[in-house]
Amino acid sequence: MDEKIISKEDLMKICRDVIDKGHTLLAPGTAEYVSVSDVSVIRLDPSALPSKSSFKTYAFPKTEPVLYYKRGKNDVQLIDVNIDGKNTVIIGAKPCDANSLNIMRHLFNWDYSDEFFNLREKHFIIIGLMCSHYDEYCFCTSVGSSPVSEKGSDIFLIPVDENNFAMRIVTEKGKEFIEPYAEYLKSGDETRTKQVTEKVKLPEVAFDNKEVYEWLGENFESPKWEGIGNICLSCAQCAFVCPVCHCFDIVDEDYSYTEGRRMKNWDGCQFGNFTLHASGHNPRDIQSKRYRQRVNHKFRYYVDKFGEILCTGCGRCSRGCPxxxxxKEIVANCKD
Ligand code: SF4
Ligand code: SF4
Incomplete structure (x- = not known):
């Protein structure tokens, strides 16, 4: 791995250049990742908690047309949409967000290759930032990550003093991105950086995910699910703020008798109608079954299918649950 030193000032020059070139620059705000046109709003604060939502919507929008249609007397004409594959640089991504696209990529390239997700993802450069603070909801260390994990980042920043960052160039994509800015990079000092990362306090590991996997396989009918189902409101905010939840629905919207568009909209497995069949039958007709699905999908089914936990431990779903x-508590205490 290649490590350099860059000053905050020079990093902002790179950000300004990204904007000047007409690319999208995203940075985390309190509520969400925002598109930045003025670099003075960028806060590279490693002590900030994750924003309320992740940058998922920029790779997988809340709603988007996948095709347009026109009905003739005897046929239907399908019209493709132009997919937005704009170069997008994300500066200051939390480690628990940076790895989200890697996790979702499995799903979007499983039985069907989703051109929309793939094209956008291909144009992303993720500049991750070390995390120096956690709260009671964070549990990245329980799902194989950490506040200093470079997983998912193309470039990773570690603040080494008030004005400088160690810059780890993690991927080929990151290398290609930073090459034109070589004049801003000084030689790195890996020993000094290690001293910084070793001082970062890690969230305590709350559970053993292999034990959770086993427990879920043996406790599909556990009374615990009923207890949670009695409390849960089925609002699905947990899915919408999650960096890796990816349920969607396809809906045809007619403008008129002859024209319309086919939309892909976010959906959530906690909604009562999510599994409602056209026949009226609903295999997950009560909330306990839906919450059980949420936990099993994240900690067992996705592991079975793709060898990866469908959770980055960001804690957003719990922080925002009404x-x-x-x-984290549910999974950590499942065996009790
Ligand atoms: S946010 Fe909370 S109440 Fe809403 S669906 Fe998720 S777990 Fe249930
Ligand atoms: S399930 Fe909750 S903690 Fe895990 S990635 Fe999603 S929002 Fe974060």
Whole structure:
């Protein structure tokens, strides 16, 4: 791995250049990742908690047309949409967000290759930032990550003093991105950087994910699910703020008798209608079954299918849950 030193000032020059070139520059705000046109709003604060939502919507929008259609007397004409593959640089991504696209990529390239996700992802450069603070909801260390993990980042920043960052160039994509800015990079000092990362306090490991996997396989009918189902409101905010939840629905919207568009919209497995069949039958007709699905999907089914946990441990779902359901607590205490 290649490590350099860059000053905050020079990093902002790179950000300004990204904007001047007409690329999209995203940075985390308190509520969400925002598109930046003025670099003075960028806060590279390693002590900030994750924003309320991740940057998922920029790779997998909340709603988007996948095709347009026109009905003739005897046929239907399908019209492709132009997919937006704009160069997008994300500066200051939390480690728990940076790895989200790697996790979702499996799903979007499984039985069908989703051109929309793939094209956008291909044009992303993720500049991750070390995390120096966690709260009671964070549990990245329980799902194989950490506040200093470079997983998913193309370039990773570690603040080494007030004005400088160690810059780790993690991927080929990151290398290609930073090459034109070589004049801003000084030789790195890996020993000094290590001293910084070793001082970072890690969230305590809350559970053994292999034990959770086993427990889920043996406790499909556990009464625990009913207890959670009695509290959960089925609002699905947990899915919408999650950096890796990816359920969507396809809906045809007619403009008129002859024209319309086919939309892909975010959906959530906690909604009562999510599994409602056209026949009226609903295999997950009560909330306990839906919450059970959420936990099994994240900690067992996705592991079976893709060898990866469908959770980055960001804690967003718990931080924002209106009835204080805490997925870390549920998983950590499943055996009790
Ligand atoms: S767990 Fe919380 S956020 Fe998720 S659906 Fe239930 S009430 Fe809503
Ligand atoms: S399930 Fe919760 S903690 Fe895990 S990635 Fe999604 S929002 Fe974060």
């Amino acid at each position: 009835v204080s359901i805490d997925i």
